[in-house]
Amino acid sequence: MKKFNIRKVLDGLKEQASSSASSGQSGTQENNLMQETLQSENFQLCKTVRHGFPYQPSSMAHDPVQKILAIGTQSGALRLFGRPGVECYCQHESGAAVISLQFLINEGALVSALADDSVHLWNLRQKRPAILHSLKFNRERITFVHLPFQSKWLYIGTEKGNIHIVNVESFTLSGYVIMWNKAIELSSKAHPGPVVHISDNPMDEGKLIIGYESGIVVLWDLKSKKADYRYTYDEAIHSVAWHHEGKQFICSHSDGTLTIWNIKGQGKPFQTITPHGKQPKDGKKPEPCKPILKVEYKTTRLGDPFMILSGGLSYDTVGRRPCLTVMHGKSTAVLEMDYPIVDFLTLCETPYPNDFQEPYAVVVLLEKDLVVIDLAQNGYPIFENPYPLTIHESPVTCCEYYADCPVDLIPALYSVGSRQKRQGYSKKQLCLKVGASDSFMKFEPKNQDSLVKVKSQSPYMSFIGPL
Numbered sequence: 429m430k431k432f433n434i435r436k437v438l439d440g441l442k443e444q445a446s447s448s449a450s451s452g453q454s455g456t457q458e459n460n461l462m463q464e465t466l467q468s469e470n471f472q473l474c475k476t477v478r479h480g481f482p483y484q485p486s487s488m489a490h491d492p493v494q495k496i497l498a499i500g501t502q503s504g505a506l507r508l509f510g511r512p513g514v515e516c517y518c519q520h521e522s523g524a525a526v527i528s529l530q531f532l533i534n535e536g537a538l539v540s541a542l543a544d545d546s547v548h549l550w551n552l553r554q555k556r557p558a559i560l561h562s563l564k565f566n567r568e569r570i571t572f573v574h575l576p577f578q579s580k581w582l583y584i585g586t587e588k589g590n591i592h593i594v595n596v597e598s599f600t601l602s603g604y605v606i607m608w609n610k611a612i613e614l615s616s617k618a619h620p621g622p623v624v625h626i627s628d629n630p631m632d633e634g635k636l637i638i639g640y641e642s643g644i645v646v647l648w649d650l651k652s653k654k655a656d657y658r659y660t661y662d663e664a665i666h667s668v669a670w671h672h673e674g675k676q677f678i679c680s681h682s683d684g685t686l687t688i689w690n691i692k693g694q695g696k697p698f699q700t701i702t703p704h705g706k707q708p709k710d711g712k713k714p715e716p717c718k719p720i721l722k723v724e725y726k727t728t729r730l731g732d733p734f735m736i737l738s739g740g741l742s743y744d745t746v747g748r749r750p751c752l753t754v755m756h757g758k759s760t761a762v763l764e765m766d767y768p769i770v771d772f773l774t775l776c777e778t779p780y781p782n783d784f785q786e787p788y789a790v791v792v793l794l795e796k797d798l799v800v801i802d803l804a805q806n807g808y809p810i811f812e813n814p815y816p817l818t819i820h821e822s823p824v825t826c827c828e829y830y831a832d833c834p835v836d837l838i839p840a841l842y843s844v845g846s847r848q849k850r851q852g853y854s855k856k857q858l859c860l861k862v863g864a865s866d867s868f869m870k871f872e873p874k875n876q877d878s879l880v881k882v883k884s885q886s887p888y889m890s891f892i893g894p895l
Contacts, residue, residue, distance in 0.1 A: 500526025585623025684717025
């Protein structure tokens, strides 16, 4: 096929049109000239740029060391965001929905799990991200994925209630499998449901918390290959979160309650909270609320911990917009969102789960927007979004091409609105970043208080843009 330069075509077209006008040729002759000069084989459509909010987002992950945000979509796309104007697009060939993303924190790698029950390891150290390894599950559906910080073992929970373990370095399945009938009470014959949560104890990576949809939670000892404790609640579980000391964990349930458990007191919850339930005066149970889909429990060194949750509103709040609830000490703030919440992540000062997290912001992924909430200021204002994510909500119906634009037009478009600070936003500036092109920051596991700068052999995240 003949290649044709579109700029030369347009320039030639203008010269022909000008020549025709000056010589007094008719409009019909001019149209004939255009048809003879421009043929369909002279053009080829191709994608040159992607702009705007990711369509139908489905999952999110954050690297707290390199400050990179990853968003997966229902069409198998990946968007990576660094500092403003720094981003990258990737695509899974299968086009299946991305159900989970896990960064290998500070390692320049990302694990993605898809709805077609495949798991992929992405290399982010090269100029363009690429898949290094893939695994496909044929007999079990993937429901949850967990990768502990600085661990080489990836835990994959399934719909059948089993947990498979993958070696991240070789990306091969381990022979170690936690079967559901070994994890629950031997006397119980009922299936506990799909695995909805997996996480390791912040103080002991050899102890796993396994949450099943039916309401059963198991503390599993990896070394002895048996359950240390089992915890049972009457309502289905949606998420689990640890206290950083590893002595307590919190569960969110389908009736709008939060239960706090001591790991050595498996009989009943240490405390039960219904954040949005009306408290009856006669001492009865609060009225059930909508499910709390996710809860995160983050501690601070000098103040009360934060409990952040999505969902859980009372059923009588008809027509109310989706909300994120921030509970801090005796205060409870309900933050309304413009669109349904897909996921949220709490940004913390440290990646170590066994230290005070010191949360400073919450990233909320909505169906059509990305919101970042400042936890350090009163009223929890949102950060002014530095990323050009949203153009419009309606589909594109018209596109226009302009030639001979001034060279300063694009910089002017980038600077629109940046000189005037809008009111009601956080006073701080949100800025994710990426590592330097010839080095990256790495934590030494023996010393949690120091950062060591380590030289890398290839440019790290240089594909995203200049730093």
